[in-house]
Amino acid sequence: MKKLYLTTAAALLMGASNVYAAGYQLNEYSMTGLGRAFAGMGIMGDDYSAMAFNPAGMTANKRSGIQGGLAATQIYSKAKTQYGTDKMDYWVPLPSVLGQYNHNDKLFFGAGVYVPYGLSTKYKHDSHVATQSQGGVRKSYLEVIDFNFSTAYRFDNGLSLGASAILRWIEGQLTSNVNHPLAGNLGYNDYRVNGWSQTLQLGAMYEFDENTRVGLSYRFKSTQKPRGKQYVYMNQIGQMLGQDAFSRYNTMADPELPASWILSAYHKFGEKWGTSASVKYAQWHRFYTFPAMSTAGNYDVDYKWKDAWTFALGEDYYLNKNWTLRFGGAWDQTPTPSNTYRTNRIPDVDRIWASCGFSYMNGNHQFDMGYSHLFMMHGRTRNTNPNEPQSRDMQAKYYSHSNIVGIQYQYKF
Numbered sequence: 001m002k003k004l005y006l007t008t009a010a011a012l013l014m015g016a017s018n019v020y021a022a023g024y025q026l027n028e029y030s031m032t033g034l035g036r037a038f039a040g041m042g043i044m045g046d047d048y049s050a051m052a053f054n055p056a057g058m059t060a061n062k063r064s065g066i067q068g069g070l071a072a073t074q075i076y077s078k079a080k081t082q083y084g085t086d087k088m089d090y091w092v093p094l095p096s097v098l099g100q101y102n103h104n105d106k107l108f109f110g111a112g113v114y115v116p117y118g119l120s121t122k123y124k125h126d127s128h129v130a131t132q133s134q135g136g137v138r139k140s141y142l143e144v145i146d147f148n149f150s151t152a153y154r155f156d157n158g159l160s161l162g163a164s165a166i167l168r169w170i171e172g173q174l175t176s177n178v179n180h181p182l183a184g185n186l187g188y189n190d191y192r193v194n195g196w197s198q199t200l201q202l203g204a205m206y207e208f209d210e211n212t213r214v215g216l217s218y219r220f221k222s223t224q225k226p227r228g229k230q231y232v233y234m235n236q237i238g239q240m241l242g243q244d245a246f247s248r249y250n251t252m253a254d255p256e257l258p259a260s261w262i263l264s265a266y267h268k269f270g271e272k273w274g275t276s277a278s279v280k281y282a283q284w285h286r287f288y289t290f291p292a293m294s295t296a297g298n299y300d301v302d303y304k305w306k307d308a309w310t311f312a313l314g315e316d317y318y319l320n321k322n323w324t325l326r327f328g329g330a331w332d333q334t335p336t337p338s339n340t341y342r343t344n345r346i347p348d349v350d351r352i353w354a355s356c357g358f359s360y361m362n363g364n365h366q367f368d369m370g371y372s373h374l375f376m377m378h379g380r381t382r383n384t385n386p387n388e389p390q391s392r393d394m395q396a397k398y399y400s401h402s403n404i405v406g407i408q409y410q411y412k413f
Helices: 009-014 055-060 128-132 236-240
Strands: 065-081 084-102 107-122 137-154 159-180 184-209 212-219 227-234 246-252 260-269 273-282 289-292 299-302 308-318 323-332 351-362 365-376 379-381 396-412
Touching: 055 107, 055 137, 055 159, 055 184, 055 212, 065 128, 084 128, 128 137, 128 159, 137 184, 184 236, 184 246
Parallel strands: none
Antiparallel strands: 065 084, 065 396, 084 107, 107 137, 137 159, 159 184, 184 212, 184 227, 212 260, 227 246, 260 273, 273 308, 289 299, 308 323, 323 351, 351 365, 365 396, 379 396
């Protein structure tokens, strides 16, 4: 009898998370940025995260130093189906460490470790999404860790140029029920891969004066080649249909992470107020076709993701030499083009950020805290694409939101 659990390597990137930036981007390696919804990313000069957004922005930070941060992100979502409601509610930690050395007032070096992409979904094994859909979605996990090495140079005319060489580690896990339209649940499979890749980021910043600057950066796409194992476990029903109780396979994936542009600006008004803004353009259109699991065999799922925009506006209030207060908001566009191409694995939707935070500075020490609430639009998964009738994905309506809280410590040399 034909095997019923034909899964693919690319499936690890089909995880669903309604909590991160649109798609599965992450920015939570700057807690000062978190407090203003990441407006002004890369050029603010108030922590050492510039290398992750725009390496040229390292020149805006006049002192060498190091920072460690920890963000905690809530994943909350309800999926209402014709069978009932499934719910997710848990927290995911996101640590980061970054630092830079200012050789002089012109040449700067930086290094950091942080997570630029990630997702996490946990449906119960007996949930409606896991038992009633062909994909049998249970757990999806993806984490991409960047090891960033950056340099920047500031010219006398106010122009700064920077570059980052990024070594990228990716690991993922996909756990799914093996469902049959007539026999029901036959067991489950667990798919795990990991591997290395690399990418490059370039940036430029221009300072009109000490209170006004603008920056532009570009991060190249990267293609991962992670390898791993797929483990398939069959229950008694699956074994009665001729399946092995346990199987193990070598597997691999070649997911592509998008190129992106970031344009940021900052201006300080008087002694107390600073206004920042950012526009980000992510080229998700390259994320388009992946094979998927089916009892009929492997077939292509065309996500038709579109390029997506993010717009952010933030405000800093410099209360005194020790305290800075900040707040901001953002609109984050989903790359999912319509309900037809929104799936239970990626029920991605537009979201609105509302953020606030503060910093306390005393001598060489700085403590930062940021908080964001993400209001997410309701999203439906319909999957009515006539070219893919065998997907049998669950039709559902998703109600989601998220809270992100982060703390950070900086030591300036």
